[in-house]
Amino acid sequence: MTIPRTIRMHENDNVAIVVNTGGLPEGTIFPDGLTLATRVPEGHKVALVDIAQGAPIVRYDVTIGHALQPIARGTWIEESLVGMPAARGLDDLPKPVRDRVPLPPLEGYTFEGFRNPDGSVGTRNILAISETVQCVSGVVAFAVDRIRKELLPRYPHVDDVVAIEHTYGCGVAIDAPGAEIPIRTLRNIAKNPNFGGRVMLVSLGCEKLQPARMFPQGSIPIQTPKQELDTVCLQDAAHVGFGDMIDSIMRTAEKHLAVLNERRRETVPASELVVGVQCGGSDAFSGVTANPAVGFASDLLVRAGAAVMFSETTEVRDGIDQLTARAADDDVAQAMIREMAWYDEYLKRGGVDRSANTTPGNKKGGLANITEKAMGSIIKSGTAPIAGVLAPGDKLQQKGLIYAATPASDFICGTLQLAAGMNMHVFTTGRGTPYGLAAVPVVKVATRDDLARRWHDLMDINAGRIATGDATIADVGWELFHFLLDVASGRKKTWAEHWKLHNALTLFNPAPVT
DSSP states (O other), X not given: OOOOXXXXXXXXXXXXXXXXXXXXXXXXXXXTSOBOSSOXXXXXXXXXXXXXXXXXXXXXXXXXXXESSOBOTTOBOOGGGEEOOXXXXXXXXXXXXXXXXXXXXXXXXXXXXXXXXXXXXXXXXXXXXXXXXXXXXXXXXHHHHHIIIIIGGGOTTOOEEEEEOOSOSSSBOTTSTTTHHHHHHHHHHTTOGGGTTOOEEEEXXXXXXXXXXXXXXXXXXXXXXXXXXXXXXXXXXXXOSHHHHHHHHHHHHHHHHHHHTTOOOEEEEGGGOEEEEEEOSOOTTTTTTHHHHHHHHXXXXXXXXXXXXXXXXXXXXXXXXXXXXXXXXXXXHHHHHHHHXXXXXXXXXXXXXXXXXXXXXXXXXXXXXXXXXXXXXXXXGOSXXXXXXXXXXXXXXXXEEEEEOOOSOHHHHHHHHHHHTOSEEEEEEXXXXXXXXXXXXXXXXXXXXXXXXXXXXXXXXXXXXXXXXXXXXXXHHHXXXXXXXXXXXTSSXXXXXXXXXXXXXXXXXXXXXX
């Protein structure tokens, strides 16, 4: 006999979510006497008390909405019954908590990584071929295919060669406000720790984003005898036909491969990890299982001296009061407020607000609106003080817990975290997504047992065991922490790496396209 189960996040909540796979039928009686007045799908909310019209609906001890009509105890609280609350204002927010007790240090943990000339550490040894403009992408893709087949086998200590393909570089307002974001994003992606400090660039020649603009003097370590950026320009007069272009790219790539192939892993402290955390295909279990486990692991990483980035502006906007209270100081709090205000204005210019975030899949998974989604998303950041804030496209310069301001789009967020310098990525999902990145290992964490079983060869960690009572948040958090060290060391591969599931990078470009 199936025992009906719900999860209530806080004693002040007047709703709980149904845990049972497939949901529960009308008439189901819970051990505490609650009887379902309607069918309630898995992960969806049930009213624990009678809720009057206009009264708050409370989950996570936060008002996630107001009842649009009277809701009886035991009723399924469908999305149509929930009125979304107004966004929290950005004035009179809580100040950073003073005299916060620091998290105890976590010492003695290491991984095997590739030390770079600038002191950063890669978890993979990859040749990246950057591009100034989308026009060259087809040629570079052709060259990369040949490099993998013909050159890479000669350099066994190089993990891969990847093209930094994008849709920017020309046909854009290159000097408009906001145009600096995609440009610095591309510049900083080229300097990701997993690329070994080598910068190779392919240019067309006539594009707006010229190599000297993409990489101004002094923006990268110079690697060539002539002290010039290592660029292959397809419109160069020396190239006679397509074959010459490919040969030129391959000759240049081989020089870099030879250098990268000399690198070896060495033991480094866990403090050299730079981990980006993100969620996609979220459901009501995201804030119950996977994201809390990631938050626990985030605290372990911060305690070990590592850097952890959480992001997704619209998915934390409704918790801005929680974030300013956790800021390390007033400057960090003001920086978060500044990024939220910038994004509010950005959405306003587009004629939408934060409510545009929530997807049909989120709602089918039990999330009524962005307020409820945000409460579950923030938990990924753990409990550590927020040590710094990054604007979109900026490169990380410090350790600790960092708020990297990015759109919530999986692909844009991942691209910006890559530019910030992450060498590991953690991605939670409830609905399921095969998301992956070519440049960094992506660890996938399932929120539900059912997803972990069905997608057993896509999900790396099953946090659904928390909902069933078979594991605690701490159990899964430690499991994730150790798995990250193993993957960072090359001892294990993620499923996304195994299947070579790589999503295209997507630049955030708020400037006009001409």
